[in-house]
Amino acid sequence: MIIDLLMSLDRDKLTEVPTERVRAKRLSEIAGEDVFVTLSALPGDRYAEIAGGNVRKGEFDYSRTYDMQSLMVTEAVKDPDLKNAELQKHFGAATPRDLARILFPGGEIAKLFEVVARLSGYGEDEGLVEQVKNS
Numbered sequence: 716m717i718i719d720l721l722m723s724l725d726r727d728k729l730t731e732v733p734t735e736r737v738r739a740k741r742l743s744e745i746a747g748e749d750v751f752v753t754l755s756a757l758p759g760d761r762y763a764e765i766a767g768g769n770v771r772k773g774e775f776d777y778s779r780t781y782d783m784q785s786l787m788v789t790e791a792v793k794d795p796d797l798k799n800a801e802l803q804k805h806f807g808a809a810t811p812r813d814l815a816r817i818l819f820p821g822g823e824i825a826k827l828f829e830v831v832a833r834l835s836g837y838g839e840d841e842g843l844v845e846q847v848k849n850s
Contacts, residue, residue: 732756733834734793741823752819753794754827756834757787765790784828789815791831 734755742750757765765786769779789797789812796802797811797818808814819827832838 735830735834737827737830739819739823741820742818752792752827754788754791754830754834755793756836757791757831759835761790762787762832762835762837781824785812785816785824787831788819788824788827791827791834 732755734753736751736753739750739752765783768786769776769783771779792815797814803809803811803814806814806817808817816824829838
């Protein structure tokens, strides 16, 4: 019975926030060595709140995609700390999001966003729920 199975699960395992280290391509090229950033999943309500910023008058506004993706990445990056005032000052960034845009320009933000989406359970079909067909 599924209740027995659920009761046997470790609650702490279910509440662990998925993280992943990802190689930052451009930073690695500039530094001359591999540079990694650590991304974490965002809670579903926060993810939906940020993604909802792309909807205007009931329609998806593609012109806001980069803003949405850069905010998601900013919130998901755990290392380096984009809120670090010295790091922001060093790169002339006024906000953590500005720093993310400097460190991960254009398409790199989009690639990091894809990792955040997957970690948060919104990525491509990962087999989380399998559909059973009657034979």
